[in-house]
Amino acid sequence: MTPFDMGRARDKGATTEMNPCGACPVRILTVCAALEPEELRRLADIAQNARIEAGQTLFGEGDAADTLYNVTSGTVKLFKLLPDGRRQITGFLMPGDFLGLAVNDHYAYTAETVTTCSLCRFPRRKVEALLDEFPKMQRRLFSMASNELAAAQDQMLLLGRKTAREKICSFLLMLSQRAARRGHKENPVYVPMSRADIADYLGLTTETVSRTFTQLKTAGVISLQEGNKIQIADMDGMYDMAEGS
Amino acid sequence: MTPFDMGRARDKGATTEMNPCGACPVRILTVCAALEPEELRRLADIAQNARIEAGQTLFGEGDAADTLYNVTSGTVKLFKLLPDGRRQITGFLMPGDFLGLAVNDHYAYTAETVTTCSLCRFPRRKVEALLDEFPKMQRRLFSMASNELAAAQDQMLLLGRKTAREKICSFLLMLSQRAARRGHKENPVYVPMSRADIADYLGLTTETVSRTFTQLKTAGVISLQEGNKIQIADMDGMYDMAEGS
């Protein structure tokens, strides 16, 4: 029995059985936003829900891309590897984000859970059939891909041209903004990922990440709280620091 | 009279006036591929052709995004700036590529011509209207955006984790592959952009780019030919070098 079968079984017993997507807390954030009840029902028909432990691989780079995912809780990381093991994390996904876009029917990156996650799983073929039926959904998906492309370009600027300090500040601000968009408070920022993950996301080493946090802490710009939370003392100053001005 | 008016006027005198897009040499590469003659005609109706000199700005970061472009000849660069002038080129666009994707109706980057270019220009509103009518076109656009996203992730791996030498080799191979896809020969590679542009694309300085080219030349891996062409001596070796193995 796979985790997905388990999710399926649990859904059937839930009160939201007839339309689980209608009760989805992150629906407004994602591709499922602005769908009609009828469309939502059709989507729910092909969705399977799963709960995945931290540190599990959803799929690997090069795998046949037959499934799309929607994150409903927890954090997922996407990364690519070089032959000698160097790793670049290309994104952290949070509730409302989707993953599974493919080139030539194969995933271009590996996806692993950072924390325990809840995910909606959609067979690619069935989603594509739905897209043909519901152009609104297609538009929404395209718009989300455009946003991701813009985020990717921001990340290129960060990786290619920012200093370690600017990278760390940009990273914290991104987490803060995304938390706010999901309806959480923007400060303090919850940072669920390890130093190693942060390093591989920002093109640094764990040592440099650690040292930079210490610097910022010493300078009074941030303070670490329990539960992997980071308090940003001066938001405006932080924005300046993220761009070197 | 804008460059675009000029392009419009010239089209009217051309033999392809009734369906210029039908005769487009790069159609097969771009969003216009696989459209029916009728759809192509509708697209041609809203297209304007323009010839732009090298070094011109098409639009700036933050401008209202009311136009989409398709490159039919020449090379365009996209970049973002930090307040102090540091620059990151996020992509080079060549015949068949499109640009103009926006977030919140504003361009997220500046677009400048690297060489003299021919461009097709489409008013965004009219394109969106067409997309609603022709789902095939919408699908095609989405698929192209997905490919760009995958390319962006490759570039993140390059910027975050590769050495200068690996970056240069990866860059040359990318140019080679894209030339091949457009039906040109893959070797030698035509490199139309300046050292400064290459540096800002790879997250390096012009000096490091220059020095690395010299190293590769001395090692016999590449040789510079006239007309901004670079001959790759050993393609397979080049692929290894691009990934550090």
Added chain:
DNA sequence: CGATCCGTTGAGGTGCGTCAACGGGAGTGG
């Protein structure tokens, strides 16, 4: 024929990587 831009090369500096050590927390097993 001066001015400007571009590419190259050299000398020297530095931000971040590498290597190493250490402490604390979590899990494990006796």
Added chain:
DNA sequence: CCACTCCCGTTGACGCACCTCAACGGATCG
């Protein structure tokens, strides 16, 4: 309950890949 191990984060010492600053030659252009 206490060792023991493992993993993670932190800190220090040191090195190096790349940046900075500078000079110079060739090409282009008014």
